[in-house]
Amino acid sequence: MKQLMLGNEAVARGLYEAGCRLVSGYPGTPSTEITETVANYPEVYCEWAPNEKVALEAAFGASLAGARAACTMKHVGLNVAADPLFTLSYTGVNGGLVICVADDPGMHSSQNEQDSRHYAIAAKVPMLEPADAAESRDFAMRAFALSEQFDTPVILRMCTRISHSQSLVETGAREETPLRPYVKNPQKYIMAPANAIRRHPVVEARTRALTAFAETCDLNRLEMPGERAKLGIICSGTCYQYVREVFGNSQSQENSVGILKLGLVNPLPETLIRDFAARVDRLVVIEELDPVIETHVRAMGLAVEGKNLFPLEGEFSQNTVRKAFGLPLPPSVAAEPSIPVRPPVMCAGCPHRGMFYVLSRHKVTVIGDIGCYTLGMAQPLQAVDSVLCMGASVSGIHGFNKVGGKETEGKTVAVIGDSTFMHSGMTGLVNISYNASNSTVIILDNSITGMTGHQQNPSTGYNIHGDPATKVDLEVFCHAIGIQRVRVVDPYDLAACEQVLSEELAFEGPSVIISRRPCVLLKYVKPKMPVVIDRESCRGCKKCMKLGCPAIHMEGGRAAVDDTLCVGCGVCSQLCAFGAIREPSGGEQ
Amino acid sequence: METRNIMIVGVGGQGTLLASKLLGYLLCGEGFDVKVSEVHGMSQRGGSVVTYVRWGDCVASPIIDEGEADFVVSFEKLEAARWAPRLREGGLIIVNDRETDPMPVITGAAEYPHGVLDSLRERGVRVDAVDALTLACQAGSAKAVNLVLLGRLSRSFPDIPVEKWMDAIGACVKPRFVDMNKAAFTLGRESGGAEL
Ligand SMILES: Cc1ncc(C[n+]2csc(CCOP(=O)(O)OP(=O)(O)O)c2C)c(N)n1
Numbered sequence: 111m112k113q114l115m116l117g118n119e120a121v122a123r124g125l126y127e128a129g130c131r132l133v134s135g136y137p138g139t140p141s142t143e144i145t146e147t148v149a150n151y152p153e154v155y156c157e158w159a160p161n162e163k164v165a166l167e168a169a170f171g172a173s174l175a176g177a178r179a180a181c182t183m184k185h186v187g188l189n190v191a192a193d194p195l196f197t198l199s200y201t202g203v204n205g206g207l208v209i210c211v212a213d214d215p216g217m218h219s220s221q222n223e224q225d226s227r228h229y230a231i232a233a234k235v236p237m238l239e240p241a242d243a244a245e246s247r248d249f250a251m252r253a254f255a256l257s258e259q260f261d262t263p264v265i266l267r268m269c270t271r272i273s274h275s276q277s278l279v280e281t282g283a284r285e286e287t288p289l290r291p292y293v294k295n296p297q298k299y300i301m302a303p304a305n306a307i308r309r310h311p312v313v314e315a316r317t318r319a320l321t322a323f324a325e326t327c328d329l330n331r332l333e334m335p336g337e338r339a340k341l342g343i344i345c346s347g348t349c350y351q352y353v354r355e356v357f358g359n360s361q362s363q364e365n366s367v368g369i370l371k372l373g374l375v376n377p378l379p380e381t382l383i384r385d386f387a388a389r390v391d392r393l394v395v396i397e398e399l400d401p402v403i404e405t406h407v408r409a410m411g412l413a414v415e416g417k418n419l420f421p422l423e424g425e426f427s428q429n430t431v432r433k434a435f436g437l438p439l440p441p442s443v444a445a446e447p448s449i450p451v452r453p454p455v456m457c458a459g460c461p462h463r464g465m466f467y468v469l470s471r472h473k474v475t476v477i478g479d480i481g482c483y484t485l486g487m488a489q490p491l492q493a494v495d496s497v498l499c500m501g502a503s504v505s506g507i508h509g510f511n512k513v514g515g516k517e518t519e520g521k522t523v524a525v526i527g528d529s530t531f532m533h534s535g536m537t538g539l540v541n542i543s544y545n546a547s548n549s550t551v552i553i554l555d556n557s558i559t560g561m562t563g564h565q566q567n568p569s570t571g572y573n574i575h576g577d578p579a580t581k582v583d584l585e586v587f588c589h590a591i592g593i594q595r596v597r598v599v600d601p602y603d604l605a606a607c608e609q610v611l612s613e614e615l616a617f618e619g620p621s622v623i624i625s626r627r628p629c630v631l632l633k634y635v636k637p638k639m640p641v642v643i644d645r646e647s648c649r650g651c652k653k654c655m656k657l658g659c660p661a662i663h664m665e666g667g668r669a670a671v672d673d674t675l676c677v678g679c680g681v682c683s684q685l686c687a688f689g690a691i692r693e694p695s696g697g698e699q
Numbered sequence: 700m701e702t703r704n705i706m707i708v709g710v711g712g713q714g715t716l717l718a719s720k721l722l723g724y725l726l727c728g729e730g731f732d733v734k735v736s737e738v739h740g741m742s743q744r745g746g747s748v749v750t751y752v753r754w755g756d757c758v759a760s761p762i763i764d765e766g767e768a769d770f771v772v773s774f775e776k777l778e779a780a781r782w783a784p785r786l787r788e789g790g791l792i793i794v795n796d797r798e799t800d801p802m803p804v805i806t807g808a809a810e811y812p813h814g815v816l817d818s819l820r821e822r823g824v825r826v827d828a829v830d831a832l833t834l835a836c837q838a839g840s841a842k843a844v845n846l847v848l849l850g851r852l853s854r855s856f857p858d859i860p861v862e863k864w865m866d867a868i869g870a871c872v873k874p875r876f877v878d879m880n881k882a883a884f885t886l887g888r889e890s891g892g893a894e895l
Contacts (some may be wrong), residue, residue, distance in 0.1 A: 114733060115724050127710035218738050242734075242761075276723060276737040276763035354759035440766025443822055449781050452801035454711065454746035485744065490806045579873045655806065658744055661754040663805050674841060 115279045116181065117272040120178065120208055122147035122333040124250025126154055129287035130208075131177035132270040134168040135157045136533065137562040139186030139213035139219040140273040145182045146565075149574045153284060158565055158574045161500075161533040162187035166194045166209060173207040173263075174299065176290035177256050180208040185226050186213070188536070194433035195263070197301050197673045199233045202308040202316075204290050206254035212268040216425030218559075221480065221499065223423065225399035230265050230376035233401035236320055237265040237376040238329065239347040243277040249373065252329065254287075254306065260316055260323075266461065267352065267375065269398070271425065279362040296570060300548040303367050311471040315648065321377045330382060339368030341435075342390025344383065344403055346372040347398045348426070356437065378406050385685040394419065396434075398426050456485045458661035459637065459677035461556050462599035462625035465525075467657055467681070468608055472617070474521050477510060479503035479528035479535070482629075492656045494525075501526075501534030508547045520615045523623075529559035529567040532582065535600045537592075542620045543592035551622050552585060552616045556602075556629040564631065588622045595621035604684045630677050638678030639694045643669050647690035654691065656681040700731070702755035704763045704851070708782045709774030710799050711748045714845040717871065718772065719750040721849060725867040729859065731810035736761035746801075747778055770847050770855065774831075775799045786881040792824060793851050795831040795844055804856060827851060834886040840876075843883035850887025861888070 115123065121144045125133060133156045135145035150158045160166035165181040171178035183191060187275050190210050195209070211229075214220040230237035237255055241248040246268070253264040296303050324330060343353050346368040350371050372378070372387045386408075387393050395416040397630040404416035419434040420426070432439055456463050466486035470475055470493040478484060478494035479502060487494035498506065507524035514522070526535045532551050559565040566572040571581035588596045595617060599610045607625070614621045628635050640661075650667040661675035662682060667688070683691035705722060709715045716737060725737045731754040737750065751763040764783050771792045773779035779794040786792065794816065803809035812818075820826050831847035836846070846868070853864050865881055872880045 112727075112850060114727055114735065168835070271736065273759050274738060275734055277734045277758070277761070278727070278732065292718065347762070351759045351761065358757075359757055427762045427764045428760050428767075438763070441788050442766035443786065443824055444821070445784045446780045446812065446818065447776060448810075448812055449815075450782075450801050450803045450811070452710065452743035452745075452777070453803075455802045457744060480818060481743065488804065658802060660802065660805065663800055666808075676744040 112278040112280050114245045114276045115247075116143055116241070116266060116274060116276050117210075117243045120142035120246035120279045120589060121250045121266065121268065122151070124279055125208070126283050127247070128149045128152055128206075128251040128254045128654055129178050129285050130180050130254070131205075132169060132172040132179040133157075133164040135182030136160070136162045136165050136187055137559055137565040138187050138212070139562055140182045140185070140202075140214055140270040141182050141210065142562050142565065143269065143273070144210050145574070151402065155665035156574055158567060162191040166191040166198075169207055169209075170194060170198055172599065173205045174292065175204070176292050177205040178287055179205060180210060181212040183210075183212075183499075184214045184220065185211060185224050186220065186222065188229055189224075189499075190227055192233075193558070195229065196233045198263045199235050199313055200301055201299050203257055203263060204292060205287075206257035207263040207419070208250065208257060209263055210268065211265055212270070212273045212317045213399070214270050218270050218271065220568070221497065223399060226250045226265070226267050226404065227375060227402045228400070230267075234317050235265055235376070236260065237267050238373060239267045239270060239375045240373070240540060241280045241347050241371070242272065243275065245373070246272060247279050247281070249329075249552055258551055260320055262316055266558060267347070268435075269348055285471055291539065294469070309648045312354045313696070317377055318478050321379065324374050324377055324379035325381050327374060331371045331373070332386060333369040333371065335366040335368060337389065338483060339366040339390045341573070342368045342370065342386055342393045343396055344370045344372065344386070344407065345396040346375050346403075349398060352428045352431045356431045363470045370561070374389075375403070380410055383407055383410065384412070387414075388498065391456050396426070396431065396672055398419060409681055422594045445623045452690050454485060454486060455488065455658065455660050456482065457630060458463065458659055458675040459630035461488060461601045461629065461677040462554050463627070463657055463659065464489075464604055464681045465552065465554065465607055466493045468604060468611055469523065470526075472611060472615075473521055475518065477503045477507045477522065479522045479524070479526040479530050481530050481553050481554075482556075483527055484561075486525070487659065490656055500530050501538055504531075504538030504551055505534055505541060507549045507551065508542050508545065511547045511549050522550070523611075523615070524549065524551045525663055527560070528553060528555040528569045528584070531584070532568045534650070538623070539588070540618040547620065548618055549620055553624045555584065555624050555626045558629045558632060560629050560631075564629070593620050593621065593622050597621070597625065598624045598626055598628055601625045602655050602679055602681055604681065630679070638680075640671055640673045640676035640678055641652045641680060642691045642692045642694055643671055644692065647687055647691075648690045651687070652684050653687065657682055657685070660686070700755045702753050702758050704768045705752040705770045705772060705785075706763050706768045706782060706785055707750040707752065707772045708778045709748055710778065711745050713748075713774045714842060715750050715774065718845040719752050721867050721871045722752045724871055725859070725863060726752070728816055728863065728867070729825060731755060734758045734761045739747055747781060749782065753779055770852060774848070776815055777811065778799065779826075780812070780819060783819055786824065790825070791828045791855065792819065793848055794826060795848060796828040797830075797832055810848045814860050829887065829890065831887065834890060835883050838883035838886055839879040840883075843880055846880045846883035847887035850884040850889075851882070853888050
């Protein structure tokens, strides 16, 4: 029976059905549900790794041992995993190895819009790109077969619109694949120069073999209205759906459209493309982000259009296609001119808020990082100065203070979440300790990977299934790498935060402040009764509004609380100079 | 059948995902090809959220573009106005008659445009505003706004008998909340207001 599945769930299904034995991933929108879904299949060992490099290397180990294995990550995760990727291309695999990567055109939840296809080309590995959930399942399975047939890791490229769209999928039973025997083979698996020199030609020969395979394999598909077409479109993934949406029902002799739909986007089938080009009057490549296919086709000497019609930025849609070809757009009402934006905000009761309030009051420079706490950048707190990539806060403050010296040392902090610290903050902290910078690092420990929707990590004490697991002790860890001063503070206690922050900024030498309180959205955190505002005592000074709490607003010049949102954290009541905000003594809601 | 489109819009955390899950289940049961597209992640933290539900003989794009939506079901007035350009000519906005201030309004950086629904009506847009929160509370929970709005929407589907909607609720909602959600659905479906 067919069922509705998210693209990501379908990938998980495909991995499962193909007999995959190990999946290791690091969360990242829009890839996260692949791993979360695999975790529900008891036949597959599944885990959250501390970061993407570890996840890929774990999958490599499982492949070496002869199992089918996969790893999952978002596009920027592949930057972290790039080191093993490039050399895995040389070693090849034993059991099939699939790298699931989800791009985010339009940056719905990402810090950049990089195009993962460049990695497939640069690392010389095949890449598959599905166009809906059914193909997501199929391609995940095909990826294993390709991986073993051509002795190569295979990248399965998803994007937000495929990952997070549900469509109908026909599922099948799991096929157990026996472990391939592990045989010691230094020439293949020890990539020291002497061996790697011999492996490189193997990689090039493999790409030639894969190119020949691409010419005839059914992963690539030609859809022609007849012998010839006026317009020929080369596309893959979600762009194929926009093309079908616009041209699907409008085939006529005068205005006919042929489509070359690529499922294998690296390497490209040159003969197939040449034959297609010869059968169409006008050749256009439609691809989100970079002109990867277009550049290749042009280098083949063919007349082709693409980025002269389509943007390099953002996510496409059917109207993007209509506009590019000068087709009429469906009529619509104009947007209202003055609609305020509705950006995401820290939740009511978010433990990050108290610390950010204190930071904004101290007017310190905050070298930030990625997570829910990035929202500390927004009005009214505006307490963050930079956000680059995961881990860059801790490494960055070190360089900032090394050149800033006395000018910056007492006035700058790095902030980093618990999951991000485990991912890539640890190594930066070792650098602070080893190369001795006078830096203050605040670990915002909310005991969960919040931003991506609550995944466990090595510092939470639970594994992907929610079962108890070894918990990295952050204080002991910091001490072990040579940080003498480690302070723990409750971010709901503003006075304590003030004091600890002042002391650590004043201290000469590296120090860590652990701002510790679990995320309010965690099931075991019971909300307290909402605060009560005494409208008589409130003077309307708006000091409580400086917190940017979504549960507080002004009503007739006085502060008011939204009881459906307030969880009684009490941070606002500590701010009120007139005692107008009271925490009821009633305990839990 | 040509592809038809429902957009569900609201504020992160309001229960838009249950509404789209239920519609997906219902329309699959009717034998249609269906695509449901959501955006997860960052936008869930109180930001503006949107879900696309498309069905027909063969659905291609997962997105509903400007001028394409048959229905915009909105959990909040400002969001209805934000997404109104997605409505096709003659389409219908079903909106919870409530205002939730976004952060720029809370901090005073922007003002909430109070007359948005009237302004849409003046421009010829069909708007069915319903006090879904009050009806949801009547049914037993403020969280059932989504089912009130679906009840309202169901009035525009004369071909789908009410039992099918009830089956979908039974299949998509946790057992102990089924009765309350059915009550909310019925209140939305049967309460007075614009006859459509
Ligand atoms: C290399 C990389 N991998 C994954 C992500 C996605 N991502 C963004 S923030 C984050 C973790 C946030 O967790 P934490 O540091 O605990 O902070 P919280 O959101 O809980 O405040 C992840 C996984 C990313 N941006 N970059």
